Amino acid sequence: MDKTKKRELLESLRQKMRKDDNLPLQKDASNLVFGEGNPDAKILFIGEGPGFWEDKKGIPFVGNAGSLLNQLLQSIKLERDDVFITNIIHYRPPNNRDPQPQEIDSFKPYLDEIIKIINPKIVVTLGRFSMAKFIPDVKISNIHGKKHNVNWSGGELTVIPMFHPAAGLRRTEIKEKLFEDFQNVKDMLRDLEKQNQDIKADQMQLV
Numbered sequence: 001m002d003k004t005k006k007r008e009l010l011e012s013l014r015q016k017m018r019k020d021d022n023l024p025l026q027k028d029a030s031n032l033v034f035g036e037g038n039p040d041a042k043i044l045f046i047g048e049g050p051g052f053w054e055d056k057k058g059i060p061f062v063g064n065a066g067s068l069l070n071q072l073l074q075s076i077k078l079e080r081d082d083v084f085i086t087n088i089i090h091y092r093p094p095n096n097r098d099p100q101p102q103e104i105d106s107f108k109p110y111l112d113e114i115i116k117i118i119n120p121k122i123v124v125t126l127g128r129f130s131m132a133k134f135i136p137d138v139k140i141s142n143i144h145g146k147k148h149n150v151n152w153s154g155g156e157l158t159v160i161p162m163f164h165p166a167a168g169l170r171r172t173e174i175k176e177k178l179f180e181d182f183q184n185v186k187d188m189l190r191d192l193e194k195q196n197q198d199i200k201a202d203q204m205q206l207v
Contacts, residue, residue, distance in 0.1 A: 001117075001119070002040075003038075003039055003040040006039035006040055006117050006118065007039045009117045010034075010035070010039055010114065010117055010118075013034075013110065013113055013114065013117070014032070014034045016110075017032055017034060017090065017110055018032050022106070023090075023091065023106055023107065024091070024102070024103045024106050025089065025091035025092065025093055025094075025103060026091045028092075028094060029050075029055055029091040029092050030055045030056055030058075030092075031050075031055055031056070031057070031058035032058060032090055032091060033050040033054045033055065033058055033059065033060050033087060033090050033091070033092070034058075034086065034090055035060060035084060035085060035086030035087075035090075035114060036059050036060060036080070036084070036085055036086075037080060037081065037082075037083050037084035037085050038081055038082055038083060038084055039084065039117070039118060040118070041082065041083045041084040041118060041120060042083075042120060042121040042122060042189065042192065043078075043082075043083045043084075043120055043121070043122045043123075043124060043185065043189075044083070044084050044085075044086070044114075044115065044118055044120035044122070044123045044124070045061075045069075045083055045084070045085045045086070045123075045124045045126060046086055046087065046088060046111070046123060046124070046125050046126065046130040046133070047060060047061060047085070047086070047087045047088070047126040047127060047130060047164065048087055048088055048089070048098075048099060048126070048127045048129045048130060048164060049087050049088060049089040049090075049091075049092060049093055049096075049099050049129075050087060050089075050090070050091065050092040051063050051065070051092065051096050052092070052096070053066075054066075054092065055091075055092035060085045060086060060087055061085055061165070064166075064169055065164065065165040065166040065168075065169060066165070068165040068168055068169060068175070068178075069085075069126075069165045072165070072178055072179060072182045073182075075179055075182055075183075076182050076183065076185060076186035076189075077186075084114075084118050084120070086111065086114055087130075088104055088107065088111065088129050088130045088133065089103050089104060089106075089107045090107055090110070098129070099129055104129065104133075108133075111133075112153075115152075115153075115157075116153065120157075121158065121192055122158050122159075122160060122185065122188060122189075122192075123157060123158065123159045123160070124159075124160045124162055124185065125159060125160070125161045125162065126162055126163070126164045126165065127140075127163070127164030127166075127167070128140050128164075131143075131159075131161040134148070134150045134152070134157070134159045134161075135148055135150065135159065135161060140161055140162075140163060143161050144161050144162055144163055144177060144181055145160065145161075145162060145177070145180065145181030145184050146160070146161070146184075147159075147160055147184070147188065148160070148161070158188070160181070160184065160185060160188075162178060162181050162182075163177060163178055163181075165178065
């Protein structure tokens with residue numbers, strides 16, 4: 001699927017979400033926070049839920065945690081336009097409380113469709129709620145920054161759990177771990193590029 005088609009499908013999905021009166025949390029929210037970035041991204045970041053500024057602007061990760069995420073991306077020579085960023089839930093919970101299980105379930109079909117459309121090579125989960133979507137019943141402190149191949153929609157998906165940037169703002173040691181874990185993403189992107197080059201070389205030999 002080409003980038004233009006992906007963009008069209010994502011926009012159609014966004015409009016469908018806006019019209020879905022069965023989605024929770026929208027009554028007290030200012031905006032749907034669907035997602036932002038490159039529809040053809042190799043990396044998909046999934047956070048937890050919109051905060052105050054995200055709710056006001058309708059864009060994920062634009063507050064203080066977003067500023068740290070931008071720094072983390074820049075540390076591996078990436079910009080927001082290179083990746084796609086979304087959340088487990090797409091309306092702000094009251095007082096920024098944790099998302100509840102039934103709320104996560106309500107948004108699940110839409111998030112699954114986002115993943116399907118973008119078809120990323122790597123999913124980076126930010127925080128324990130998005131991690132639990134792919135890797136349940138584990139502690140993020142035990143597995144953060146490590147590559148996990150999970151079964152997803154009939155195939156295999158590479159997932160890298162990480163701490164949420166908001167946790168990095170609260171604790172210096174977590175912030176340091178985030179920067180270390182992002183270097184693992186850089187290494188995986190380099191490996192993907194090498195694999196693509198090898199495939200192209202093999203194809204050239206067959207011509």
